[in-house]
Amino acid sequence: MSYKIAVASSDSKNINETFGSAKSFVIYEVSDGVFKKSEERICITEEKVAENNCNSKGCGNSGGCGSGCGGQGEASSKVELISDCRAIVCKKIGFHIQKQLERKAISSFDVNCTIEEALYKITAYYSRIDRHESLRK
Amino acid sequence: MAINLNNSNVATRENRIGSITGYIGTLGDLAEQSECGTLRGCSRCFSQSSTCLSSCALGQLSAIRDIAIIHHGPAGCSVASAGTYYLDKVMAKKRGVTNDTVYVGTDMNEKDTIFGSAEALRKIILEVNRRYSPKAIFVTSSCATGIIGEDIDSVVDEVRDEIDVPIVAVHCEGFKSRIWATGFDISDHAVLSAIVQPPKQKRSTINFKNFYESARPEIIEIFKNFDLEPIFLYCNSTVEELSHISESLATTCICGTLGNYLGNGLEEKYGVPYIRTINPLGIVGFETWLREIGKVTDRSESVEKYIAEQREIYIPQIEEIKKEIKDLRAVLGMGPGYTFEVSRVLNELGIKVVWALAWHYDKKYENGDVPPSMEYLLENGVDFEASVADQQNYEVMNILHKYQPDLYLSRHPGSTVWAIKNGTPAVYVADEYMIFGYKHTLEFAKSILDSIHNRSFEQNLAKRVKLPYTDWWYQQNVDKFLEEAKK
Amino acid sequence: MAKLLDKQRYKCALGAMQTVQAITRAIPVLHSGPGCAQKLSDSIGSSGYFSPNIFPCTSINEKDVVFGGVKKLETTIENALKVIDADLFVVLSGCIPEIVGDDTGEVVSRFKNAEKPVIYASTAGFKGNNYKGHEQVIDAIIEQYLEKSDEKEQGLVNIWADVPYQDLFWLGNIRELENLIAEIGLKPNTIFGYERGIENIDRIPKAQFNLLVSPWVSVGNMKKMEKKLGILYLHYPTLPIGAFETSKFLRAVGEFAGIPSENVERVITEHEKYYYYLIERYADMFLETRVMAKQFSVVADAQYSLGITKFLVNDLGLVPAKQFITDDTPKNFQEQIRAEFENLNYGIKAEVEFETDSYKIHSEIQSHDYHGYPLILGSYYEKELTEKLFGHYLNISWPVQDKVVLDDFYVGYTGGIRLIEDIYSVAVQRWN
Structure with a gap:
C-alpha cells in the first residue's frame, strides 16, 4: 500500500517550518515502508488569515467572512494542496488548520527533528499498523 | 460525505467534524470562528484524566x-x-x-x-x-x-x-x-452497519435516541397527541426493533452529541429525516423541536394545538419561579450537546452564565452546519466566556475560584464535588430529561431554587476541607497550560 | 493466555491507582490513556481529597505512540509537582507506554531531588490484576523510598491487610485490626485511610515486625521488607471474623510479639464475654429461624472466602458447600490456601475452587443440593442466581451494588456481630 506524506521544510533536511509559514511542501512517496522524495508543491495563495492574525477576538468581520479563511465547509488552499496525503509533518501547526486536515482524515504531527528521523518513525508506525503488527519496541 | 459505513474504523470525531479541545474565548468567538471554520484548540503540557x-x-x-x-x-x-x-x-x-x-x-x-x-x-x-x-x-x-x-x-x-x-x-x-464522545459514534456505526435493515415499509414511528429513558411514559403520552409512536434507543432496545428503525418517519435525540452520527447515517442511507434543532430543553427548545417534528412528519396542526394547551398550564408557573432565581450567576461544565443548550435555558430563566466549559466542542455537525445551539445563542446575542476543557479539573477549579458564581451545573460524574468544596452550590444535571419540556423546566427551576436555599451541605464541607491545589496554581491564569496563549 | 472473563471480579494492574489513592495525600500520576482513571474507579468512596478527576495523566495520543511520550511524561510530572498539593507522587505506567517502550523509570529518576518524593510502578493492565498492582505499589515504596533503619521502636507493628477499594470494607477493617493490636499492648502502624500517609510510611522501617493478615496478597512485599529493611514478619492467612478466629489471631500475634500471655488472655476474655452475651440473647434466632439451612457458599477473593468460611463454620456451626475464589490466585499459593480450608473444626473440610469464569461457578452452585435455602455470600453477579434458587443473598465482594458502606467492617469480634446482623436481616425477610 503506498501513500504520501507532506513535510514543511525549507532546507529539505530539517522540519523547520510551521504549517502557516511554509511556502511549499515537500511530498514524500512511501511504498513498502520505504520513503523517497517525489515532488515539491508550492503554496499558491498567501493565507490572509495566518495564525497570528486570526485571534480569539474573531476575524474582524462580524457578519460573514471575507478574505481567505475558508468559510463554511471550505478548507484553506494549503490544506487542499495536500489533500491526497496521509499525514503532514511540520514544526508547529495552527489548530484551526489541524482540524481542517482531520476533516480530510489527514494526520498531523508537530515535531522538531530531522525529516529523516520523523519519516522513519512515522512510516515504521504506519507499516506496523497496516500489517497488523505489534508496536512493541 | 462524512459517513462511510463500509469502513469499520470510524474516523474519529476530531477527524470527522473538526472538534477541538482546549480553547478559551467568549462564546461569540467560539461561534463566529465555528462559522468560518477558523477555530483553534490547544494541546496541553499538563492534563488530568478524563474519560x-x-x-x-x-x-x-x-x-x-x-x-x-x-x-x-x-x-x-x-x-x-x-x-x-x-x-x-x-x-x-x-x-x-x-x-x-x-x-x-x-x-x-x-x-x-x-x-x-x-x-x-x-x-x-x-x-x-x-x-x-x-x-x-x-x-x-x-x-x-x-x-x-x-x-x-x-x-x-x-x-x-x-x-x-x-x-x-x-x-x-x-x-x-x-x-471521548467519539464513543457514541462508534456504537452508532456498529448498529448502522450490522443491525439496521433496509426499510420494508413506512411506519408512524419516530426514533428517539437517549440515555436512560426516564421520561419514557411521559413522552409516549405526548406523542400520542400527534399520532406518533416513539421508539427509544438503545436502552432496552431489542435487535429486532433496531433492525426496523429505517422505517421510521424521523429520528431525534435528547442530546445532539449523542445522536448526530445515527441521525445523519439513517438520513443518508435510508432517507429517514434527522430532526436537527436545538435540544428540547427549556421552553424555546421544546417548542422549536416539536414544531420541527410536526413539520417533518406532517403533523404541524396537532403540534400547535398541544403547545398552546401546555403553555397555558406551565408558562405562568415558570414566570413565578423566575422572579426568585433571576440574576443568579452560573458556571457550567458539560459535553457540548448540553453546555450550550443549558446555557440557553438558563438565559430563558434569567440566570446569567459567566463561564461555560464544554468538555469538547463540535465545530460543525455532519452536514456542515454549525450546531444549532450555537446558532441560536449568536442570533439572540447571548455571549459569555467559554472554554473547551476536556474535563480538565484544574481549569474548572481555577474558574470557580476566580468567578465565585452562585451556582455550578455539571453533567459528569465526580465534577460537582469540586464546586461544593469551593463553597459553590452545585446541581448535577444527571438525567437527560431533567430540563425536558415545560414540566421539567419548571422542576429544574425549582431544584435550582432549592439548591440555593439550603446551603448546609456544601458550607459545612467547604469550611472543613482543603482543596488539592497549591496556592501557586490559583494565581496563574486558567490558560497557563495551554501551549498557545489566548491573545 | 486470553481467557473468557465472564462476570469479572477484579480490575487490571493499573487499578493500583486506588492503592495509591488510599494513602492519605499520595497521588497517582498516570502515564496512560485519558480514560483509565475514571474506568477503574467506582463510586465507593473514591472521591475525597484527591478524586480520579484530579489525577494527572499524560492522556497518550497517536503522536505520543509514534514519537514517544517521554517528554510529555516529564512535563506532566513537573507540572503535577507545581499544581497538586500532595506528599507523595506515584507514577503508574499503563499498557501503551510499556509496549512502545517509554522508559518511565528513567524519567522518574530525573526527579530524584524534587521537593516531594516521586516513585513509579510498572502497572500495565496486561501485567496482572489489581491484586498484583497493589503489591507493586508497595514494592515501589519499599525499593525506591524506604531505607533500613537502625533505630527500632519496641512494640511498633506494621499491619498489612486488605486491598483498598477492591474490598468495600477496607477502611473499617484496617481500623479494627489496629484497635485489636493496640488492645494487646502493641503500637499499630498502617499506611491506608484516614490520616495515614507519608509519616506512617516513614515509620515502617522502625517497626518491630510486620503483620500480614491475608491468604496470599503482599507475601512478596513482606519478603522484600525482610530482606531490605531487616524486618521479620508474621503471616496470618485468615482474616479474623468473629470470636473463634479473632481469639486465635490475638494469641498468635501476642506470641510472636512476645506479649505476656495473661495480657492477651485478659483482652480475649473481655471481648468473648460480651460477644457470647449477644449470641446467647439471640440463640433462639440462630436455632429457630426456619429458613436458615446449614449450607453456604462464598464467592469472593481468597481473603473473604477463607475468612467467612471459617467464621460460618467455626463460630456459627454452619456447613460449607463448595467455596469459590475469584481473584486469580497465583498457582504457588493455591495448595496452602486449600489446606486452610481443610483445617476447620470437627474435621470438616471445605472444598474450594479457584475459578474466574462465573458461568462455571454459577453452574456448580445451581447443580448443588443445599438441603434448604442456600446462603450465598458473593458479588452482585450472584444476586439473580440466588433469587432463582430462593436463597439468602448477601453482597460482600466486588462488585457491590446492594449496599453503601462508609466505614463498617467485618473484622474482629464486633465485625462478626455485624456479619451476623447482615445475614439474618436477609433471612428474616421470609417466614418459610
Whole structure:
C-alpha cells in the first residue's frame, strides 16, 4: 500500500517550518515502508488569515467572512494542496488548520527533528499498523 | 460525505467534524470562528484524566437487550461490565422486561501481547455464542489490542460463518483520539452497519435516541397527541426493533452529541429525516423541536394545538419561579450537546452564565452546519466566556475560584464535588430529561431554587476541607497550560 | 493466555491507582490513556481529597505512540509537582507506554531531588490484576523510598491487610485490626485511610515486625521488607471474623510479639464475654429461624472466602458447600490456601475452587443440593442466581451494588456481630 506524506521544510533536511509559514511542501512517496522524495508543491495563495492574525477576538468581520479563511465547509488552499496525503509533518501547526486536515482524515504531527528521523518513525508506525503488527519496541 | 459505513474504523470525531479541545474565548468567538471554520484548540503540557471513549461506545451498546459484548483487552478495559450488569438488570426491571445481555472480557496478559491472541479470541466468541445465544455479538478492541496490532476485523470475518446472528467489530483503540464522545459514534456505526435493515415499509414511528429513558411514559403520552409512536434507543432496545428503525418517519435525540452520527447515517442511507434543532430543553427548545417534528412528519396542526394547551398550564408557573432565581450567576461544565443548550435555558430563566466549559466542542455537525445551539445563542446575542476543557479539573477549579458564581451545573460524574468544596452550590444535571419540556423546566427551576436555599451541605464541607491545589496554581491564569496563549 | 472473563471480579494492574489513592495525600500520576482513571474507579468512596478527576495523566495520543511520550511524561510530572498539593507522587505506567517502550523509570529518576518524593510502578493492565498492582505499589515504596533503619521502636507493628477499594470494607477493617493490636499492648502502624500517609510510611522501617493478615496478597512485599529493611514478619492467612478466629489471631500475634500471655488472655476474655452475651440473647434466632439451612457458599477473593468460611463454620456451626475464589490466585499459593480450608473444626473440610469464569461457578452452585435455602455470600453477579434458587443473598465482594458502606467492617469480634446482623436481616425477610 503506498501513500504520501507532506513535510514543511525549507532546507529539505530539517522540519523547520510551521504549517502557516511554509511556502511549499515537500511530498514524500512511501511504498513498502520505504520513503523517497517525489515532488515539491508550492503554496499558491498567501493565507490572509495566518495564525497570528486570526485571534480569539474573531476575524474582524462580524457578519460573514471575507478574505481567505475558508468559510463554511471550505478548507484553506494549503490544506487542499495536500489533500491526497496521509499525514503532514511540520514544526508547529495552527489548530484551526489541524482540524481542517482531520476533516480530510489527514494526520498531523508537530515535531522538531530531522525529516529523516520523523519519516522513519512515522512510516515504521504506519507499516506496523497496516500489517497488523505489534508496536512493541 | 462524512459517513462511510463500509469502513469499520470510524474516523474519529476530531477527524470527522473538526472538534477541538482546549480553547478559551467568549462564546461569540467560539461561534463566529465555528462559522468560518477558523477555530483553534490547544494541546496541553499538563492534563488530568478524563474519560475513555469505550465507556460511551459500550455503555450504549450494552444497554441493548440480549446481546453479547466481548471486550478484547486486559481486565481493566472490561471493568465496565460490572456497572452495565447492574444497569441492565435494573433498567429492564423498571420497564418490565428481561435483559440477558452479557459483557465479557478476555483478561489479556503479557504473553498475549507478545504472541497475539487471535485464536483465543475466536474460541471465546464461539463459547460466548454457545453459552448465551445472543441476538448479536459486538467484538471490541482496546488500546492494548490496537498497540499490538491484533486484527479484530479478520477474526470477526473468519468466525462470521459459524455464527447465525450479526457479529461486528467495534474499534476502541483509545490512543487514536482524545475526544471521548467519539464513543457514541462508534456504537452508532456498529448498529448502522450490522443491525439496521433496509426499510420494508413506512411506519408512524419516530426514533428517539437517549440515555436512560426516564421520561419514557411521559413522552409516549405526548406523542400520542400527534399520532406518533416513539421508539427509544438503545436502552432496552431489542435487535429486532433496531433492525426496523429505517422505517421510521424521523429520528431525534435528547442530546445532539449523542445522536448526530445515527441521525445523519439513517438520513443518508435510508432517507429517514434527522430532526436537527436545538435540544428540547427549556421552553424555546421544546417548542422549536416539536414544531420541527410536526413539520417533518406532517403533523404541524396537532403540534400547535398541544403547545398552546401546555403553555397555558406551565408558562405562568415558570414566570413565578423566575422572579426568585433571576440574576443568579452560573458556571457550567458539560459535553457540548448540553453546555450550550443549558446555557440557553438558563438565559430563558434569567440566570446569567459567566463561564461555560464544554468538555469538547463540535465545530460543525455532519452536514456542515454549525450546531444549532450555537446558532441560536449568536442570533439572540447571548455571549459569555467559554472554554473547551476536556474535563480538565484544574481549569474548572481555577474558574470557580476566580468567578465565585452562585451556582455550578455539571453533567459528569465526580465534577460537582469540586464546586461544593469551593463553597459553590452545585446541581448535577444527571438525567437527560431533567430540563425536558415545560414540566421539567419548571422542576429544574425549582431544584435550582432549592439548591440555593439550603446551603448546609456544601458550607459545612467547604469550611472543613482543603482543596488539592497549591496556592501557586490559583494565581496563574486558567490558560497557563495551554501551549498557545489566548491573545 | 486470553481467557473468557465472564462476570469479572477484579480490575487490571493499573487499578493500583486506588492503592495509591488510599494513602492519605499520595497521588497517582498516570502515564496512560485519558480514560483509565475514571474506568477503574467506582463510586465507593473514591472521591475525597484527591478524586480520579484530579489525577494527572499524560492522556497518550497517536503522536505520543509514534514519537514517544517521554517528554510529555516529564512535563506532566513537573507540572503535577507545581499544581497538586500532595506528599507523595506515584507514577503508574499503563499498557501503551510499556509496549512502545517509554522508559518511565528513567524519567522518574530525573526527579530524584524534587521537593516531594516521586516513585513509579510498572502497572500495565496486561501485567496482572489489581491484586498484583497493589503489591507493586508497595514494592515501589519499599525499593525506591524506604531505607533500613537502625533505630527500632519496641512494640511498633506494621499491619498489612486488605486491598483498598477492591474490598468495600477496607477502611473499617484496617481500623479494627489496629484497635485489636493496640488492645494487646502493641503500637499499630498502617499506611491506608484516614490520616495515614507519608509519616506512617516513614515509620515502617522502625517497626518491630510486620503483620500480614491475608491468604496470599503482599507475601512478596513482606519478603522484600525482610530482606531490605531487616524486618521479620508474621503471616496470618485468615482474616479474623468473629470470636473463634479473632481469639486465635490475638494469641498468635501476642506470641510472636512476645506479649505476656495473661495480657492477651485478659483482652480475649473481655471481648468473648460480651460477644457470647449477644449470641446467647439471640440463640433462639440462630436455632429457630426456619429458613436458615446449614449450607453456604462464598464467592469472593481468597481473603473473604477463607475468612467467612471459617467464621460460618467455626463460630456459627454452619456447613460449607463448595467455596469459590475469584481473584486469580497465583498457582504457588493455591495448595496452602486449600489446606486452610481443610483445617476447620470437627474435621470438616471445605472444598474450594479457584475459578474466574462465573458461568462455571454459577453452574456448580445451581447443580448443588443445599438441603434448604442456600446462603450465598458473593458479588452482585450472584444476586439473580440466588433469587432463582430462593436463597439468602448477601453482597460482600466486588462488585457491590446492594449496599453503601462508609466505614463498617467485618473484622474482629464486633465485625462478626455485624456479619451476623447482615445475614439474618436477609433471612428474616421470609417466614418459610
